[in-house]
Amino acid sequence: MLNLSLIWELTKRDFTEQFAGSALGMTWAVICPVINLVIYTIIFGQVMGARLPGNSGVYAYGVYVTVGLVPWIAFQNSLSRSTSVFLDKKAIISKVRTSLPALLIYISLSESITFIITMSLFLLFLILTGYPFRINLLLVPFIYFLQQLFAFGVGLLAATLNVFIRDFKQLIGIVLQLWFWFTPIVYVRDILPDAIKSLIRFNPAYVIIESYQRIFVFNLEPAYRTLIIMTVVTHLILFGSYAVFRALEKDVRDFL
Amino acid sequence: MKAGIGILLWACLFLGLTYAMWKSIEGYARVYLLIAFSALFLIGVFVLFPYLKGQ
Numbered sequence: 001m002l003n004l005s006l007i008w009e010l011t012k013r014d015f016t017e018q019f020a021g022s023a024l025g026m027t028w029a030v031i032c033p034v035i036n037l038v039i040y041t042i043i044f045g046q047v048m049g050a051r052l053p054g055n056s057g058v059y060a061y062g063v064y065v066t067v068g069l070v071p072w073i074a075f076q077n078s079l080s081r082s083t084s085v086f087l088d089k090k091a092i093i094s095k096v097r098t099s100l101p102a103l104l105i106y107i108s109l110s111e112s113i114t115f116i117i118t119m120s121l122f123l124l125f126l127i128l129t130g131y132p133f134r135i136n137l138l139l140v141p142f143i144y145f146l147q148q149l150f151a152f153g154v155g156l157l158a159a160t161l162n163v164f165i166r167d168f169k170q171l172i173g174i175v176l177q178l179w180f181w182f183t184p185i186v187y188v189r190d191i192l193p194d195a196i197k198s199l200i201r202f203n204p205a206y207v208i209i210e211s212y213q214r215i216f217v218f219n220l221e222p223a224y225r226t227l228i229i230m231t232v233v234t235h236l237i238l239f240g241s242y243a244v245f246r247a248l249e250k251d252v253r254d255f256l
Numbered sequence: 257m258k259a260g261i262g263i264l265l266w267a268c269l270f271l272g273l274t275y276a277m278w279k280s281i282e283g284y285a286r287v288y289l290l291i292a293f294s295a296l297f298l299i300g301v302f303v304l305f306p307y308l309k310g311q
Contacts (some may be wrong), residue, residue, distance in 0.1 A: 101287075135309065138260055142301045149294065227302045235295035242287060 003098045010092075010106035015113050033118035037125060040066045052217070053188055059129055060217065066122055067212040068185035071144065074115040075151050075205065076176050081107045082155025083162050083172045090256050100252065101245065104155050108148050115144065136215045139222060143215075146231060147208045153237035160245045163252045183209055204230060259308040266304055270297040 019028045041062030044050045052060040082104045086093065089103055119140075126133075162168035183205045189197060200206050207230045211222035245252075274293050278286055 135257075135259055138263060139301070139305060142263075142298060146298055221306065224302045224306055228299055231295060231298040231302065235291055238291050238294075239288065242291070246284060 003096070003102060006092075006096065006098055007102055007106045007109070010103070011109040011113075014106060014110040029114070029117055030121070033114070033121050036069075036118070037066060037122055040069065041125065053190065055217075063126075063131075064188075064213060064217045065186055067216040068183075068209045070115060070118050070122065071147060071209065071212055072180065072183070072185055072205070074111045074144075075147055075208075076180070078108050078111045078148060078151040079155050079158070080169075080172055080176060081111075082151065083158040084169045085155075086159050086163050086252060086256060087166075093253070093256055100159075100249065101156055101242070104152055104159065107155075108152060112144075112148065132219070134215075134219055136219075136221060139215060140212070143208060143211045143222070143227070146227070146234060149238060150204060150208070150230075150234045153234060153241045156245055157237075157241040160241075160248055160252060163255050164248075179203075179205060185209055201226075204233065259305050262304055262308040263301060266297070266300055270300075 015029075016026070019025050022028060024031070041059050044065060045059045045062040050061040052064050055061075085103050085107060086100060092098070093100065093103075158168055158172055182200070183203060184192070184200070189200065189210075192200065207223075207226050211227060214220040214222050270293065274290065277289055277293065281289060
């Protein structure tokens with residue numbers, strides 16, 4: 001039912017395929033995140049002089065952008081790629097009897113490898129710049145797990161519906177673009193009008209991104225109550241998505 | 257420190273419980289149980305962590 005070796009093989013292939021044929025090979029897996037981190041921290045902070053309101057630190061805005069963008073990219077890629085996974089892996093599905101939701105796991109794992117590499121390099125940067133580490137950092141893997149579960153739940157529903165309505169892939173792309181700008185990742189929440197500020201609390205991506213920002217940038221506790229509500233909502237979505245998938249599974253396989 | 261060890265023990269407990277559940281239950285019911293376990297695990301983390309930190 002859950003073919004772990006197939007998932008691992010797909011994860012490895014998916015990750016290494018990005019660099020296949022290039023002279024530097026897997027070194028790109030480190031070079032790309034380093035370039036991104038240099039842009040976020042050194043170019044934004046030192047060259048462009050971007051500052052976080054209420055914080056005069058040179059790297060504060062860079063850290064703010066990094067802890068928002070890196071998880072967002074993992075979330076966005078997981079969700080957008082999950083939407084078309086059943087159609088993309090049609091050949092495998094028709095040859096190997098495997099659990100269809102398991103195919104979404106390899107996407108999440110592959111994105112998690114990139115996330116871990118980038119965050120490890122980011123932590124190295126923080127060590128080098130004398131960042132004061134707090135115990136709250138231990139919560140980061142759990143917040144990331146919650147984020148990826150949310151992407152999995154929405155992704156499973158989108159992947160199931162995308163088999164019947166192919167427009168779903170385009171729709172998810174547009175929703176993700178709007179969602180990105182509706183989430184304070186590159187700007188701070190305070191610049192938003194009051195009406196939007198009160199609405200933004202209901203944005204699940206904001207709950208997650210704000211938790212990272214509170215831990216890394218503001219040295220505050222994450223909002224535990226909101227995270228618990230988000231956990232309940234995420235699991236209800238997971239439950240619902242899986243129920244919809246189970247109801248349509250036979251049709252999905254027939255369609256493919 | 258206490259919070260870190262507490263969360264680690266909580267994670268080990270849930271990993272063990274999930275593995276035992278996965279092995280003992282057959283069919284699709286175990287997926288729903290896995291979702292329920294995952295919810296309990298994360299709620300536990302977000303309740304235990306601040307509690308243990310405050311100790």
